[in-house]
Amino acid sequence: MKAQQNIMEYVVLMFFIFVILAVIMFFLYGWQISQSQLSSAKESIERGVELSETIMNSPYFIKGSEMAMLDDARLTAMNETDGICDKLINIFGPDWSLEVQILGENEKIECTQERYPDCNAWTICKQDREGATYVLPVNIYRKTEKRTDIGVMMVGIYEE
Numbered sequence: 001m002k003a004q005q006n007i008m009e010y011v012v013l014m015f016f017i018f019v020i021l022a023v024i025m026f027f028l029y030g031w032q033i034s035q036s037q038l039s040s041a042k043e044s045i046e047r048g049v050e051l052s053e054t055i056m057n058s059p060y061f062i063k064g065s066e067m068a069m070l071d072d073a074r075l076t077a078m079n080e081t082d083g084i085c086d087k088l089i090n091i092f093g094p095d096w097s098l099e100v101q102i103l104g105e106n107e108k109i110e111c112t113q114e115r116y117p118d119c120n121a122w123t124i125c126k127q128d129r130e131g132a133t134y135v136l137p138v139n140i141y142r143k144t145e146k147r148t149d150i151g152v153m154m155v156g157i158y159e160e
Contacts, residue, residue, distance in 0.1 A: 048134040048157045051096055055155065056138065060088075063141040070153070073143045075100055075122040076111045085125040097127035097156035102140055102149045117144040120151075131158035 055061055056068045060078070063071040078084050089096075101108060102120040111119035127133070133156045140151045 044132055044157055044159070048132060048155055051092060051157070052134055052136055052153065052155045054092060055098065055153070056136075060091075063143075066141075069139045069141050069148070070100060070151070071141050071143065072111070072117065072122075075124070075140075076113065076116050076119075078124050079111050079122045080113055088125060095131075095158040096125065097131075097154075097158075098124040099127070099154040099156075100124075100138065100140065100151055101154075102151040104150075117142060127156040127158075129158045131156050133157075 056070070061070050061074055063069045063074075078088075088098075100122045105120040108121045109115060109119040111122050133154050136153045136155070138151050138153045140149045141147075142149055
């Protein structure tokens with residue numbers, strides 16, 4: 001009887017050890033998944049910030065040598081050019097979008113050569129998929145009026 005009791009104690013002890021090991025494995029698996037998601041989110045944020053900084057300092061978008069001052073004439077020219085998004089993807093990389101809008105205007109009027117300078121929004125690469133959007137304040141130089149307006153630049157990064 002005593003031998004049976006000792007064997008039963010070992011069986012119960014082994015059962016609890018297996019339960020504890022299973023809980024530890026489940027916890028570690030969940031932790032690994034959350035770290036993977038966190039790493040992916042961090043990479044997306046870094047790409048969004050890097051792309052925003054590159055665009056705000058790129059001679060394709062800015063006025064002369066003034067960093068972070070977008071030129072409305074350049075934005076309008078890009079907005080009108082067919083296939084410009086594909087050309088910019090070759091420069092800045094894939095899976096992104098860019099929209100710029102002047103703040104304080106009630107109605108969004110897309111800039112074209114016919115509407116220029118009576119417009120307030122530019123869509124260079126339209127966002128066509130699900131992704132994260134980073135909204136940054138920017139200065140927009142209005143060339144014909146020789147003034148600077150405050151606007152927002154929306155840079156979208158697509159999820160892979």
